[in-house]
Amino acid sequence: MTVPLQAPDGAGLRTYAHEWALVDVETSGLVPRRDRVLSLAVITLDQEGRRTGEFTTLLDPGCDPGPVEIHGLTAERLRGAPTFDRVVDRVAALLRDRVMVAHNAQFDYDFLAHEFARAGQFLPVAQRLCTLALNRRVDPPTEDLRLGTLAAYYGVTQLAPHDAADDTRVLEGVLRATLGEARHLGLELPLVACPPRQEAQFAPQPRKKPCAFRNPGPLPAGGPLTQGMKVAITGETATARTELAARAVAAGLNLMNSVSRHTSVLVTNDLGSGSGKARRAVADGVPVVDERTFLALLADVRPGVRHDLQVAAVPAPRERQQDAPPPEPSAAPSLAPSAAAEPSLAPSPAPVSEPAPAAPGATAPAPAAPPVAPSVEAPAGPPPAGPAAAPSPAAVAAQTGRRRAGAARVPTIEQPLVGRRVLVLGGAHEETARARARVTALGGGAAINLSASVSDVVTLPGGEHDRRMRRIEALGLPVHDRRWLDSPPPPTALPSATVPRTPHILSLGAVIDLPVAAVGTGWDLTVSWAQQTRCEIDVVALAVDEDEQVGGDEDFVFYGAPECPDGSVRLLADGPTEQTVAVELSALAPGTRKVVLAAAIDGDATFGDVGAVHLLAAPGPGAAPLAQATLDAATTERTLLLAELYRRGPVWRLRAVGQGYDTGLVDLARGYGVDVADD
CATH class of the missing domain: 3.40.50.10190 (BRCT domain)
Known part of the structure; x- marks a missing residue:
């Protein structure tokens, strides 16, 4: 049965003038090279937004169907369905010469790429659009960005979540509405180029068996060897x-x-x-x-000391399909791992600050200044590149912006910008960084892109010539000069509907515990930046041990090798202004103590030219973020350490780093033990 859309507006689709193929898959698991597609639905639209085709089918995967409690596809129900190779030509015809659209698109794209490879064909997709990434740019005032949440916000009825046919119909409504919002904001679409994926490197090599023992240090003169060396x-x-x-x-x-x-x-x-x-x-x-x-x-060889297995106390990972149902709300969780803990997205205790070690081989940052009493005044300069002093609870409370997780707040005399999201345009890099820090100190959120959540614009010298000003004027957004931040408006109570719950805002060096016992062990770290014309930015991740060294080259995840062989760390390309590193903590090797997140510039620009880099940490795709950080301390540097996920006893923690280096990505990788060019 085809259900009509509540708002079949085609203006947004006509504006962006593409042929579209909307896709949803249900799968037997989360690892594309291992798991299989169980059901598939495709809807095609022309440039006017008219439906031109529709196809849905169950598929016989030839394996256990996996989490039946999520998708409802039992082995009995799939018995007699066609195998993928019998429908591959039909699916290829629907995808060819169209932009593939999906929610958390890399998930669907990777599974289809592997299914096409198994059938001996290339996936005929040249470009894809992720509606999750697009909605991160639009930034609607919703609690999270799951498909069901967006459907409710945009007025699209969802009848059967995790049914491929219904999810694709809902995706159509969400796409139409989101493209209308993107058109209104004048946004460029975050389209991702998709090269053919049937080369030999498409299937990662098997991972070496992780060593079970800690490194005891150098070999003594004359021996002996000790396990873990x-x-x-x-x-x-x-x-x-x-x-x-x-x-x-x-x-x-x-x-x-x-x-x-x-x-x-x-x-x-x-x-x-x-x-x-x-x-x-x-x-x-x-x-x-x-x-x-x-x-x-x-x-x-003498016996060694085994890696502690405290990570085993963390609950097993939830199946993270591309739109898993959100957990039920509850009181703020205890951070002690416990299988009996109720799911919750309530925030963990306020972040603290710890010394952040420099990258191996790099010059350590200057030590932090002694702690000072919190103040609502803006700092005299940009945030320091080194670790920050531990903020007090009052200071932490002052550093929350307008986003989607945490607790709703109201403006106060000390924090009159609570509920506002401020975009700063123009100015030299250091001046812009100071202005964003002032916004944060006043309780507001510092935006780096124009989105639906932006409430105010501050222009520094040259900001009036920014290409976005015409759109800002058309939207009727209030525009202020720098003096507005020195004499902000009196606090005004905002309707509760316009003040979503907000995540923790992490300053440089700040640390927050991850409530894995409540929300699971799968975490997405999304990095975004303003649209660039001079360069491209590559996000990378390294899984390292207690010596800050990778266990093998496969622990270096980058654009050329976007996934660890065990699937524990994956790089997701969501468009030209953002990339996501997905980490499954429970799948990391016992010897892995930290996942390092970094960004490097491909081109002659520096991070002073790029401006602020925004970091969001969320328990899965589309989930409400737990924490965010705006990292803009770098100036002449071309490589930037963004954040670290690290283990402290049984607890996993997130640290915002923001430390820049003049050296390139190759030197950074070698510092962590990656064999970039060796015999």
Whole structure:
């Protein structure tokens, strides 16, 4: 049965003038290379917004259907359905020469790409549009950005969540309404280019088995070896390299493919070979033994200390389909992991501040100033690049902006901008950073893009010439000069409907505990910035151990390798102004202590040219964010450490870093032990 749309407006679709293919898939799990598509629906629209095609089918996956409690697709119901290879040509015809649209689009795109690859074909999609990413740009005043929440906000009736046919019909209504809002705001669509995905590297290589033991440090003179020691091998060996490596791993050693100051021993028969590993071993004072000595030491490897398995106390991950139902509200959760904790999106206790270590090999930032009493006055300059002093609860309460999680607040004399979201235009980078800091101190949210949530605009010198001013004037938004922040308006009580619950705003160095016991172990870190013309920005992630080193090159996630083989860390490309790193904490190797999030500029620009970088942390795609940070302390730097997810005992924490470096991405990766170009 086709249900008519409540608001079948086609103006937005006509404005952006694309042929569209709206897609939804239901799957047997979350890992595209392993799990399968169980049902599929496609609706096609022409440039006028008219439906030109519709197709829906169940599929026989040839495997267990997975979380039946979510999608309702039992093995009995799927029995007799076609396999994907029988419908691949029909689906290809619907997708070809159209922009693929989905909510959390990379999820659907990756699953379809793998299904097409299994059928021996390329996925014929050149561009995709994510309605989740588009709504992050529009920023409607909703509690979260799940498909069901947006459907209710835009007036689209949802009849059967997690039914592919109904979800696609709802997606059509959400797309029409969102494109209308984007047209009203004058937004460019966050379209993502999609190259063919059937190359050999499309299926990641199997991950090496993680070492179960902690690194005890360097090899003492004469031995012995201890389980957990980091071992690297370079040059020719009499024993086959694969056999030598296998024996080391079997003995409990941690075989590395690069050398750093944390390497316990380098095995080589020719230290003067000039290899990169040999040069770094000499430079860092790493112990060196030849192959014969190493084989003798392997005969008596001492027991090591196992990694603690406290992460096992964290509840098992929830199935994170692209629009999982939101948890029921409850009181603020305890942060002690407990399987009995009720789901809740209530915020954890106020963030605190801890020293943030510099990237390996980088110059440490200057120490933080001693704590001072909180003040509503703006700081004299941009936020420092180093760790901040621990804020008091009053100061933390002053640093909340207008977004979607936390507790609704009302303006006060000290914080008259509560409920407002302020876009600052123009000015030199340092001046703009100070203005945004002032907005935050007054209780407001600092915007970096024009969206539906922007309530005020502040122009600094040159801001009146910003290309967005014409649209701002057409929207009738109030425009102020810098003096408005020195003498803000008196607090005005706003209707509760216009003041959504807000996330914690993290200053540089601030830390917040993640309530994994309440909302699960899957976390999305979304990074966004203003539209750029001079450069592109790449977001990367590194899963590192207690020595700040990757366990292997596969723990470096970037645009060329967007997923760890075990699926624990994934890079999602959501458009030219944002990227998301999705982390499944429960899937990380026991030795992983931290996931480092960074950004690097591809081009001759610096972060002073780019401006502020915005960070949102949420428990899954579309969920209400727990915390946000605006990172704009960098000026001449081309690489920026954004944040760290790290484990402190049984608790996972998020730290906002915002530390910039003049070196490029290659040097950053090598500092964490990635073998970028070696023998």
